[in-house]
Amino acid sequence: MENTMEKQPVNLNTQDAEMEIDLLEIFYLLKSKWKEIFLALLVGALIFGAYHTFLVKPSYQADASIYITNTESALSFSDLQLSSALTDDYANIIKSRTVLNRVIEELDLNLDYKQLAKLVAVSNPDSTHIVDIKVTCDDPEMSRNITNALLNISVSQIYQIIGSGEPTVIDYSVAEAVQDVTPSLFKYLAIGGFLGACVACAIFILQMLMDGTMKTEEDIDKYLHLPVLATVPYYNEKKGK
Known part of the structure; x- marks a missing residue:
């Protein structure tokens, strides 16, 4: 019983550490995709702006x-x-x-x-x-x-x-x-941009969660808890050689 009680705090700390790493992965993922997210923001703002211009009637x-x-x-x-x-x-x-x-x-x-x-x-x-x-x-x-x-x-x-x-x-x-009292164009642009960015972030996060492949040494240690004995570097052969 004493050994079991001693192991419980260690397991909880391990789970907290893994959760922090997952949040960091999401942060770095979204940071690396900032161009795509910004593009989605512009597309969303453009769609909502067009909707306001051509379909929203004045009130x-x-x-x-x-x-x-x-x-x-x-x-x-x-x-x-x-x-x-x-x-x-x-x-x-x-x-x-x-x-x-x-x-x-x-x-x-x-x-x-x-x-x-x-x-x-x-x-x-x-x-x-x-x-x-x-x-x-x-x-x-x-x-x-x-x-x-x-x-x-x-x-x-x-x-x-x-x-x-x-x-x-x-x-x-x-x-x-x-x-x-017609809603302003700026309001529609802001809503469209926000929704576009949110949709893009949701897609990237969903893709990351559904991707079960191992890409780095850290992934093997994190998910399989196995030591890495050797690595093979990726070689990108240029065309024409």
């Missing part, structure tokens, strides 16, 4: 906001608490099928309510009484028109359903406030 975002509270001049603390608790309900009403279909009919959009819902984002910033409505599409004028139509129809619908007070409009969407 424009228009926004509007409403304030949720009673219309009475005197507001109690309980009224403010109720307005805050109902903010999520108001957001669900804004994106309801009824409201979206009315927007489609008013603007004569070539969309169904599911497609329109994907263009609309409703949020409540920092748990306030404000509800923000954002519409993103490939036409700046259309995004603004949809936002304003959605704002007007949802305000009326909220009042019909809740009945405690009509929400107050803070901001309508205007042309100068519409933002271009």
Whole structure:
């Protein structure tokens, strides 16, 4: 038992040393293949850059906001608490099928309510009484028109359903406030280059792990644990001799 206990730490240290050597092999492998990895980076960036240039459509975002509270001049603390608790309900009403279909009919959009819902984002910033409505599409004028139509129809619908007070409009969407939110070319180039380099590294590492041939004296000592008695140098005979 004592001999067995004495051998266990030695085996663990040996395994750790072999793991360190494997990591070093991977490092030196990737270092020796830096040209191929850099080329893969350029190819990946070029592919994603071409995709951005020719296939990615521009995106424009228009926004509007409403304030949720009673219309009475005197507001109690309980009224403010109720307005805050109902903010999520108001957001669900804004994106309801009824409201979206009315927007489609008013603007004569070539969309169904599911497609329109994907263009609309409703949020409540920092748990306030404000509800923000954002519409993103490939036409700046259309995004603004949809936002304003959605704002007007949802305000009326909220009042019909809740009945405690009509929400107050803070901001309508205007042309100068519409933002271009198209992802930048640099972002696509960076993502493409990173993915290209990662794919190249993965291929080289996989090839190394699947290669079971012995190439050096160190490989024989490491994997077979046998002494090397002699080596034969490689002779590269030149053509014509």
